[in-house]
Structure formats: C-alpha cells, structure tokens
Amino acid sequence: MTDGLLTSPEGTLLILVIAILAHEPFRWLGLYLGHGIDAQSEIFAWVRAVATALVAGLVTRLVLFPVGALAEVPLLIRCTAFAAGIGIYLGTNKHLGAGVFGSATALLAMQFLTQ
Amino acid sequence: MSFSILSQPTRVEFSTVTEGVKQEKTSQANDLANPGKVHANWTFIQGMRVALSTPGAILMASSGGFGALANDAGMSLFNAIFMMAVFFALPAQVVLMDQLARGGSIIGGALAVGLTGVRLVPMMVTIMPLLGKPRPALSRRLAAAHFVAITAWLEGLRLLPKLPENRRMTFFLGIGTGMSAATLMGTALGFELAGSVPLAISAGLLFLTPIYFFLSLMAAARLTMDWLALVIGSLLGPPLFVLTPGLDLLFAGLIGGTVAYVAGRRFDGILEEEE
Incomplete structure (x- = not known):
C-alpha cells in the first residue's frame, strides 16, 4: 500500500505532513524551551541518549542489512570499511572528513581488489 | 583593498563586496569580528561560505548518499529533493524513506521520525542563546530553527561566539542557506549518479550515510x-x-x-x- 508513496504526489503531501507534524515541532519546542530550560538537565541527558541509541541502531542496520547496491558488497568488506572509517577518524586526530571519505574509499578499494 | 571600505557601508555596491571576498580571504575572521556596521548581505554571504568548508563537503556528500539511497529505494527525484528541503535532517529522512520503501506502517514511520527529531530539542536549546540579543523577529528565529541539524549546529556553536551579537543571526541564516543549498545539490547529484555509475561507486555513495552518522555521533x-x-x-x-x-x-x-x-x-x- 505504501509502495506508490515514494513517487506519487500523495507521497509528497505525506512527506510534508509528517515533516510538519512529527519533525519540525521539535525545533519549535527547542526554540520555546531555549529561553528558560537548562540544557544540562536530566531529561535532556536521557533524550540525548535515546536519540543517540536510535541513530546508532539505524547505522548498524544500514551496514548489516543494506538495500540496493550496498547489498551486493560482501558483509566482511562492509564491516572492514566501517572499522577502517572509525580507525582513520581516531588516527587523524578526529578528522570527520578523513574518516568519512577514507571509509568510502576503503570500501571502493576492497571491492576492486576482490573482483 | 582593505576592509575599511566594507565597514563603511554607505551603500557599498555589490561588486565591491564580491571583490572584497576574493581579496580578503585571509582576514575574514577579523572582518567578521568587527562590531562596527557591516552590510547585512556581506555577513550573510560570509555565513554561506561556511558551506564550502570541510563539514559542508561532508554534508553535501552525505546528501549525495541520501540521493543514491532514495534512487535505490525507488523514490522519485522530486520527492527526494522535496524531502531534503522540508526535513533538513538526514536521519529522519532515511528512517521515513526506509519505512515507506519496506511498506511499513505510516504511523510507525511518523513515530520513528519523531524519535529522531527529539535530539533536535537539546541542539535548539543550546544554540538559541547564541543567536539571541537583541531578540530577533519570530520569522527569523523559525527560519534559523529549520537549519538546526547536526552539521549547521556544530558549525554554529564553533563560529558564532567569535562574532558580535548583532551579526550572529544573519550569519547563521547564511550558514543554513548555504548548507541547505549544498544538500539539495548533493541529493540531486547522488540520485543521478546512483543510476548511472558502476555498482561499486553507488555502494560507496550509499556507505557515506552510515559512516557519517556514526562518526558524527562519536564527535558529539x-x-x-x-x-x-x-x-x-x-x-x-x-x-x-x-x-x-x-x-x-x-x-x-x-x-x-x-x-x-x-x-x-x-x-x-x-x-x-x-x-
């Protein structure tokens, strides 16, 4: 049922509605709270932890259960390239660009080498 | 040409300002820290230039990854670009697109989007005080709020304290506009490339998103x-x-x-x- 939503105008409308109802309000809430509430409070620490865990879960899912072209790359290469990205990031004094592009380059290189 | 000309904006013509951009690259930090009158356009343009830095390049490449992912999931180019514009937050976009592509429930998708959006609250709370005095118009604050996502937020926290308060909002709107433009171009490029480049390179583009998310989380x-x-x-x-x-x-x-x-x-x- 949700198949056609990726391409149809109804899908465009759905994207807009979800953005306005489920996403942008958090920015407005932050705008409102930004005047009085302490960013160091416990509730925010918990919220941050939940958001971090959620995105981390998304990351491992994207790497371990990928869709499309990435699914054609062997699991071992995906995991090695991911670990290489973390290693490069830490090894370059936490340079985000080096880690991100180094990881993708490692993925490419390993694909060509194993072909 | 020194920027003394730029700090006396008695209707400085635009051509003069752009000439200044070329010649004053090295002294831009000093220039921005100058609390005197500076043409608002100049501050805005300086903000937009942040999109040309390393974080901007990563963001553009990650949006390319999103575009490639969207193409792969079977999304139309228009919907992908539209999604990038109205969300301006890659995790929410990837979650929702993934949910739609897998035929999952819309309510479940909206809930997951909401959960990824919660992390924007503490970001907003920490950046608004930097943008604040004198308190800008609501429309400007709402526009700035839309640009709060991991990259623009990190750059804002890093650069805004170096500026005089009256120039920060304009500068941040510049950062957001530049970053947003970069993501829209990146999405379109990634979308088109994913369909036409070798599989190995498509896979590389798709890989940018997870590694960028993970390293950003580590950085934060x-x-x-x-x-x-x-x-x-x-x-x-x-x-x-x-x-x-x-x-x-x-x-x-x-x-x-x-x-x-x-x-x-x-x-x-x-x-x-x-x-």
Whole structure:
C-alpha cells in the first residue's frame, strides 16, 4: 500500500505532513524551551541518549542489512570499511572528513581488489 | 583593498563586496569580528561560505548518499529533493524513506521520525542563546530553527561566539542557506549518479550515510551515557530489526537510550564516590 508513496504526489503531501507534524515541532519546542530550560538537565541527558541509541541502531542496520547496491558488497568488506572509517577518524586526530571519505574509499578499494 | 571600505557601508555596491571576498580571504575572521556596521548581505554571504568548508563537503556528500539511497529505494527525484528541503535532517529522512520503501506502517514511520527529531530539542536549546540579543523577529528565529541539524549546529556553536551579537543571526541564516543549498545539490547529484555509475561507486555513495552518522555521533559524544548509548544502540539495531521490523528503531532508541542513561548515571556516581 505504501509502495506508490515514494513517487506519487500523495507521497509528497505525506512527506510534508509528517515533516510538519512529527519533525519540525521539535525545533519549535527547542526554540520555546531555549529561553528558560537548562540544557544540562536530566531529561535532556536521557533524550540525548535515546536519540543517540536510535541513530546508532539505524547505522548498524544500514551496514548489516543494506538495500540496493550496498547489498551486493560482501558483509566482511562492509564491516572492514566501517572499522577502517572509525580507525582513520581516531588516527587523524578526529578528522570527520578523513574518516568519512577514507571509509568510502576503503570500501571502493576492497571491492576492486576482490573482483 | 582593505576592509575599511566594507565597514563603511554607505551603500557599498555589490561588486565591491564580491571583490572584497576574493581579496580578503585571509582576514575574514577579523572582518567578521568587527562590531562596527557591516552590510547585512556581506555577513550573510560570509555565513554561506561556511558551506564550502570541510563539514559542508561532508554534508553535501552525505546528501549525495541520501540521493543514491532514495534512487535505490525507488523514490522519485522530486520527492527526494522535496524531502531534503522540508526535513533538513538526514536521519529522519532515511528512517521515513526506509519505512515507506519496506511498506511499513505510516504511523510507525511518523513515530520513528519523531524519535529522531527529539535530539533536535537539546541542539535548539543550546544554540538559541547564541543567536539571541537583541531578540530577533519570530520569522527569523523559525527560519534559523529549520537549519538546526547536526552539521549547521556544530558549525554554529564553533563560529558564532567569535562574532558580535548583532551579526550572529544573519550569519547563521547564511550558514543554513548555504548548507541547505549544498544538500539539495548533493541529493540531486547522488540520485543521478546512483543510476548511472558502476555498482561499486553507488555502494560507496550509499556507505557515506552510515559512516557519517556514526562518526558524527562519536564527535558529539560527551558523557559516559552518550558512549554507552552509541554502543548499546549499535548492538540492539540488528537483532531488533529481525525480531520487530518496523518498530526496531523505536525500541533500539528507547531501550538502548534508557539502559545507557541508567548505567551512565551509575557509572558517574561510582566515579564521584571514589573521588
């Protein structure tokens, strides 16, 4: 049922509605709270932890259960390239660009080498 | 030409300002820190230039990854670009697109989007005080709010304190506009490339998104619980995806985050007692 939503105008409308109802309000809430509430409070620490865990879960899912072209790359290469990205990031004094592009380059290189 | 000309904007013509951009590259920091009158356009353009820096390049490449992912999932180019514009937050976009592509429930998708959006609240709370005095118009604050996402937020926190207060809002709107433009171009490029480049390169583009998210989380982690949440969430993601597809991210977030919070607080408590 949700198949056609990726391409149809109804899908465009759905994207807009979800953005306005489920996403942008958090920015407005932050705008409102930004005047009085302490960013160091416990509730925010918990919220941050939940958001971090959620995105981390998304990351491992994207790497371990990928869709499309990435699914054609062997699991071992995906995991090695991911670990290489973390290693490069830490090894370059936490340079985000080096880690991100180094990881993708490692993925490419390993694909060509194993072909 | 020195920027003394630029700080006397008695209708400085635009051509003069752009000439200044070329010649004053090295002294831009000094120029921006000057609390005197500077043409608002100049401040805005300087903000937009931040999109040309390394974080901007990563963001553009990651949007390319999103575009490639969208193409792969079967989304139309228009919907992909539209999604990039109205969300301006890659995790929410990837979550929602993934949910739609897998034919999952719309409510579940909206809930997961909401959960990824919660992390924007503390970002907003920490950046608004930097933009504030004198309190800008509501329309400008809402526009600035839309640009709050990990990259623009990090750059804002890093650069805004160096500027005089009256120039920060315009500068941040410049950062946001530049970053947003970069993401829209990146999405379109990634979308088109994914369809026409060799499979190996498409795979490389698709790989940018997860590694960028993960390293950004590492870069933003401060507390023990942030690191625990990162590890526990990573470990919970795959099994929950197998056990509860559709609700897996929600559970990974709530369970992983809560466990990390409790364990992190315990751990900090133990450290304090030892001291």
